[in-house]
Amino acid sequence: MSNKLNIVLFGPPGAGKGTQSEFLIKHFGLVHLSTGDLLRAEIQANSPLGQQAQSLMSEGLLVPDEIVIGMISNKLDANNSAKGFIFDGFPRTKAQAEALDRLLDGRGEEITAMLALEVPTAELVKRLLGRGATSGRPDDKDETVIRKRIGEYEAKTAPLKDYYTAQGKYTGIDGVGGIDEITARLVKAIG
Numbered sequence: 001m002s003n004k005l006n007i008v009l010f011g012p013p014g015a016g017k018g019t020q021s022e023f024l025i026k027h028f029g030l031v032h033l034s035t036g037d038l039l040r041a042e043i044q045a046n047s048p049l050g051q052q053a054q055s056l057m058s059e060g061l062l063v064p065d066e067i068v069i070g071m072i073s074n075k076l077d078a079n080n081s082a083k084g085f086i087f088d089g090f091p092r093t094k095a096q097a098e099a100l101d102r103l104l105d106g107r108g109e110e111i112t113a114m115l116a117l118e119v120p121t122a123e124l125v126k127r128l129l130g131r132g133a134t135s136g137r138p139d140d141k142d143e144t145v146i147r148k149r150i151g152e153y154e155a156k157t158a159p160l161k162d163y164y165t166a167q168g169k170y171t172g173i174d175g176v177g178g179i180d181e182i183t184a185r186l187v188k189a190i191g
Helices: 017-028 035-044 048-058 065-078 094-105 121-135 143-166 179-190
Strands: 005-010 031-034 084-088 113-118 170-174
Touching: 005 017, 005 143, 017 031, 017 084, 017 179, 031 035, 031 065, 035 048, 035 065, 048 065, 065 094, 094 143, 113 143, 113 179, 121 143, 143 170, 170 179
Parallel strands: 005 084, 005 113, 031 084, 113 170
Antiparallel strands: none
């Protein structure tokens, strides 16, 4: 296997993924791989994958995993000399995690670690309501919506936690405290 540092960073809404991933990208020289950004870029470039994705999305359908994996493969190819990647928003299901493992394995690479920022629900609600007061995001202003988003995250990511735990790659990170404290915990977990 290669010596690239490939990290899946997880955390519920309000856990601080955005803040922490920015630091990890700079600190370790990683490429940020966000599936949302990839979709937008492929659509904007009017690539064959982008055209397929746009067609499905305009019908209100989800973009299938094989198209997303194709976009990830293109991004990996375009950044072949990168020290590694931080995966944001992917994988979200066990099937996606298996597909990502196959893609990376075919390149002689693997996921190094799945790091999950763990924050109690009451703290997440407090943070998101605080963010909603300044961000203007309507989904951060309604506690019922916030709790639903957190519940959705927990339900969907539980199988991934099991998947990466079975591989010995899952590490829960205490996501409460100062930004620098949390960053230090992540860096220590990466080793």
